[in-house]
Amino acid sequence: MSVSQTDSTVTVSIGSSEVKILRYGATVLSWTIDGKEQLWLSESAKLDGTKAVRGGIPLVFPVFGKATEGPTAALPQHGFARTSTWEYLGQTSEKPVAAIQFGLGPENLSEEAKKQWDYNFTLIYTVTIDDTNKTLETRMSVENAEQSKDFDFNILFHTYLRVPEIANVEVTGLQAVPVHDKVTVSKYVEQAAKVTVSGEVDRVYENVPGTVSIDVDNKPYLSVTRDNVNDVVVWNPWTEKAEGLADFTPKQGFHHMICIEAGDVSKWQKLAAGAKWEGGQTIKAHL
Numbered sequence: 711m712s713v714s715q716t717d718s719t720v721t722v723s724i725g726s727s728e729v730k731i732l733r734y735g736a737t738v739l740s741w742t743i744d745g746k747e748q749l750w751l752s753e754s755a756k757l758d759g760t761k762a763v764r765g766g767i768p769l770v771f772p773v774f775g776k777a778t779e780g781p782t783a784a785l786p787q788h789g790f791a792r793t794s795t796w797e798y799l800g801q802t803s804e805k806p807v808a809a810i811q812f813g814l815g816p817e818n819l820s821e822e823a824k825k826q827w828d829y830n831f832t833l834i835y836t837v838t839i840d841d842t843n844k845t846l847e848t849r850m851s852v853e854n855a856e857q858s859k860d861f862d863f864n865i866l867f868h869t870y871l872r873v874p875e876i877a878n879v880e881v882t883g884l885q886a887v888p889v890h891d892k893v894t895v896s897k898y899v900e901q902a903a904k905v906t907v908s909g910e911v912d913r914v915y916e917n918v919p920g921t922v923s924i925d926v927d928n929k930p931y932l933s934v935t936r937d938n939v940n941d942v943v944v945w946n947p948w949t950e951k952a953e954g955l956a957d958f959t960p961k962q963g964f965h966h967m968i969c970i971e972a973g974d975v976s977k978w979q980k981l982a983a984g985a986k987w988e989g990g991q992t993i994k995a996h997l
């Protein structure tokens with residue numbers, strides 16, 4: 711295992727696997743196996759700490775989307791985790807996997823964010839690559855460090871997966887799952903055994919029972935398993951939305967990505983003062 715650092719990034723590699731993380735947002739920017747990139751990153755993504763990264767794995771916490779009421783209502787879309795600079799805590803394991811950790815607490819937040827969500831908390835984010843199994847695991851622990859105040863949170867690993875061509879992608883593992891469809895503004899139960907994308911998709915699949923897999927040309931390509939997180943958001947901006955996002959390039963880039971986002975967003979996770987929660991996702995590349 712080797713770890714190299716710059717002022718803004720930490721890169722860890724083991725065998726033929728490598729992952730690169732931006733301290734800003736603790737955003738995974740790249741995950742390669744034998745040099746093959748598994749994540750999609752916009753060519754015009756801001757990596758200078760002025761905006762959440764468009765691509766990779768931005769972290770959504772403590773709110774998904776924009777709340778209109780309640781204790782997170784003052785926060786911007788998707789909260790502050792993806793727009794705060796995390797502390798690098800070091801490496802936590804040796805062969806056969808490589809793992810590194812980042813931490814975030816109120817002391818790392820801007821004065822503005824602290825005012826917008828006034829709770830004492832500790833987030834520990836662990837990123838692990840396993841070169842034998844060809845997996846990337848992202849795992850979060852959330853501690854409520856308050857003496858007596860409970861808090862509620864959403865959490866989401868907003869993963870932009872790279873795919874050869876979206877037209878040839880089929881997503882399985884979502885059939886019979888209740889959906890909140892943000893494009894059609896409706897709720898229904900997913901009928902399709904294989905979900906395909908041929909236009910804008912923005913759906914929250916609630917309480918997904920098992921692994922969600924991506925097949926390309928009828929072959930397993932990537933799969934996402936979750937531990938203690940219930941929901942999966944599927945997002946592809948397609949033509950018009952991509953046009954409207956200044957940091958989404960090339961504009962046809964939506965052909966080569968699909969966001970499969972594991973998290974808890976359809977309802978609040980409640981955390982009592984002093985309590986701790988932990989959950990994560992494991993993405994496997996079928997090479």
Ligand code: BG6
Pocket residue numbers: 762787788868892912913943945971
């Ligand atoms: C998804 C949301 O998780 O993130 C979409 O479901 C949203 O509604 C997308 O458009 C991207 O959000 P942002 O804030 O990074 O542009």
